[in-house]
Amino acid sequence: MSRHLARALVLLVTAVVAITACTNGSSSSSNQSFSGTTIRVVTFTGPQIAEPLQRRAPDFEKATGAKVQIITVPFSDLYQKLLTDFATKTNSYDATVFDPQWMGDYVPSGYLEDLTNRVQADSALQWNDIAPFFRDFSATFKGKVYTIPLDGDFQMVYYRKDLFTKDGIAPPATWDDYIAAAKHFQGKDLNGDGKADYGSCLAMKRSAQSYWAWISIASAYLQSQGTKQGAFFNTDTMQPLTSSAGAAAALDVYKQLSKIGPPEQLNQDVGDSRGLFVTGRCALSLDWGDIGPLAVDPTQSKVQDKVGAIILPGSKKVFDRSTNQLADCNATLCPYATNGVNHAPFAAFGGWSGAINKAAPAKVKDAAFAFLSYMSQPAQSSQDVTIGKTGFNPYRTSHFTNQGPWLSSGMSASAASDYLGAIQSSLQSPNMVLDLRIPQTAFYQQTALDTALAQFLAGELSQSQTMAQITDQWNKKTDEIGRTAQLDAYRSSLSITK
Amino acid sequence: MSSLASSRASRMVSATWRPFGARLDRSAGAVFILPAVVVILGFSVFPLLASLYVSLSRLKFVAGGVELKFVGFDNYAKLLFGIDRPHLLGVAGPLTAIGIAVLVAIYGLFAYLLFRYARGPNRTIGGLIGRVITTAIAGALVWLTVNTILTSGRPGTLVVTLVYVAVDVSVQYLLGLGLALLVVQHLPGRRFFRVVFLLPMMITPVGVAYLFRMLVDTSKGPLYPLYAHFGLTDVSWVINPWGARLAVMVGDVWQWTPFIFIVLLAAIETLPHELTEAAVVDGATRWQVFWRITFPQILPATTTVVLIRIIEGFKIVDLPNVLTNGGPGTATESLTLHAYTIWRALDIGGSAAVAYILLIVVTFVGVSYVNLFRRRATAAV
Secondary structure (H helix, E strand, C coil): CHHHHHHHHHHHHHHHHHHHHHHHHCHHHHCCCCCCCEEEEEEECCCCCHHHHHHHHHHHHHHHCCEEEEEEECHHHHHHHHHHHHHCCCCCCCEEEECHHHHHHHCCCCCECCCHHHHHHCHHHCHHHECHHHHHHHCEECCEECCEECCCCCCEEEEEHHHHHHCCCCCCCEHHHHHHHHHHHCCCCCCCCCCCCEEEECCCCCCCCCHHHHHHHHHHHHCCCCHHHCCCECCCCCCEHHHCHHHHHHHHHHHHHHCCCCCCHHHCCHHHHHHHHHCCCEEEEEECCCHHHHCCCCCCCCCCCCEEEECCCEECEEEECCCCEEEECCCCCCCCCECCEECCCEECCCCCEEEEECCCCHHHHHHHHHHHHHHHCHHHHHHHCCCHHHCCCCCEHHHHHCCHHHHHCCCCHHHHHHHHHHHHHHHCCCCCEECCCCCCHHHHHHHHHHHHHHHHHCCCCCHHHHHHHHHHHHHHHHHHHCHHHHHHHHHHHHCCCC | CHHHHHHHHHHHHHHHHHHHHHHHHHHHHHHHHHHHHHHHHHHHHHHHHHHHHHHCEEEEEECCEEEEEECCCHHHHHHHCCCCHHHHHEECCCCCHHHHHHHHHHHHHHHHHHHHHHHCCCCCHHHHHHHHHHHHHHHHHHHHHHHHHCCCCEECHHHHHHHHHHHHHHHHHHHHHHHHHHHHCCCCCHHHHHHHCCHHHHCCHHHHHHHHHHHCCCCCCCCHHHHHHCCCCCCCHHHCHHHHHHHHHHHHHHHHHHHHHHHHHHHHHCCCHHHHHHHHHCCCCHHHHHHHHHHHHHHHHHHHHHHHHHHHHHCCCHHHHHHCCCCCCCCCCCHHHHHHHHHHCCCHHHHHHHHHHHHHHHHHHHHHHHHHHHHHHHHHC
């Protein structure tokens, strides 16, 4: 009897220890420890990104007692809103889901909380399940973790598999192929509604998220020797690559694409181009991972199971930095080429990530971390990345290996393999192009590059004037901040090991 | 005895208080004005001076705050002579025959007006100097406009803003006046239309911008059947620079015509009927009644409402920002939107410099307008 009692006691103690360990491990989100704490999280105006935060906040509130307030501002305002809020010590935001490229401005100024110890201590977050690239690029700055990735961003090309198969056209391997295919389908009825449709739909509106598409095109011409070569500046002189034969080739492709598409293309943002693609009005599109889940959303898609996804098209000619000219790919110039085509998949933006305001009260910081961790944990994120309207794309190893949630979302097994395969091949490419992450990145891209590209498309600037304007403005800003400091920042951003 | 003592005491008190009271009386005006002065200093003059300093500085974010570095006129030099000159002032092309003709006509008119003033009976030295300065600045703005619009060049945000103001205010005035004259007629349903005509003014400008964004979309949107009927679905308003500017101007005219309408309606309705009736009895035509009687009498209201609209017109930002984000290229970008886009990239100094250039232009146009037109119009009545 006493032996039974002893055994029962041992079992009881083991169970209590196990439960306690589990409770500690699953972060502090399973009790009401944040009762009375309000977390103010700012992000960009939805529906994307804000939607999953708003949808999941009530569950988190119920579990922890915290109150989550999601504040949204337009994408183009988010950078300066955060910076002015931090700099003026207004501190009206406790946490943010933002563009990790801006860490170059926020971290050196000491505005963001160092999360290194927290992510290591939070077993429920499963930090090592997050793909190494996103842990390094989106989360880490100079060896310390400042954000929790909530999204994985690569631009890739989507095409109408049914139409391409029917007409015997192969998915585009190069940008020339892309243009040829787009021209082939332009003006044809692609969704059976009797109206002429479009060969390609891109976002080309100014002050939106359009300039990333041009970088996606330019990457193929500007970077061929691996990630550390960089696609924006010469890594010795910090001279922009925007006045090169590679940039000229990319501008040429961009201009041609502006004429193969909807008449309003120059005034369309990603929301417009996605809408047109999933309603079957376009044969091709260039976008982040969002179109994959949107294409299987029965409430809006007319192209379910008709969409293929591929790595960004490449080029057979690349910019040779030793001769300053475009040259045919060979084993030396394009060591990572496939069938003579240099692919340079562009990790555009890096993926929306959550960070915490260093100046927030300690308890609010704890609650904010718990909320961001909750959003990223596989239980939540594996569902969210399969929903198109979330704007969240896969970024964890489990998102790629576990096809269950994708199949439940309505994607067929072949579509899921196709879609995840395109992202994975981008993610694993040794020639992946990293997005810019230096101080005042927002000026280089969102202002200087974006304006010049819009002027080029509108015919206000010629090709050479466009290149000269971007280069002059980038150089002026670099000199204003300090060429050596910017070069160091650029170099260190490229030294990230994948 | 006691009454004597009390009256002496009261005299002493009043003698003590009299200087203080007198001083209070003397400074009462200043004391009463003081709160208003403090408010104006606090909310107007101080921010104006602070933003002037910001426009001469470069803002840098450093650990724990911001650092303002004084850079002199660098921000202005960048806008007027440097890298941002094409954005602000545009790009001039070689003058065409039409451009030369327009320049000759306008400069000829300026010269004639100046000559007429110099020979006229009311000339003063101050007036002449003022007019010469006004003519020089107006001449420069005309030169800039003609050289960037009537050539192969392209206008910058300054000229685009001037075009918005000139076209919008003119069209709004003509439409507003026409509607006001219509509504004062004894027509059926005029009370209903009086309210309907006011509605656009009540809508938020961002709402108006979204409304027009849908209306100008030829491939979808409420007017799609109309565009499809005329085979216009493959053309777009907003990818052509002048089409996009036209869309912005139509939206602005639609929104602000009611403002001019309501002011002129009030002015017309308060006019005495006797003059009109006497003129009709004397056999004046409808045009003569309007031109000789109604129009001169509403001139003070006209000049006021036009001045308000000119000043407001220079600050246009919502419509181009929402409708086209300033595109295609920078075609629809106004000065305020220009300042806003620079500010968004946290070039606060550059943004303040654009805002100051706007302030100088608005002040110049406003003061010239008041001196040349408004004073004369109000003095004539």
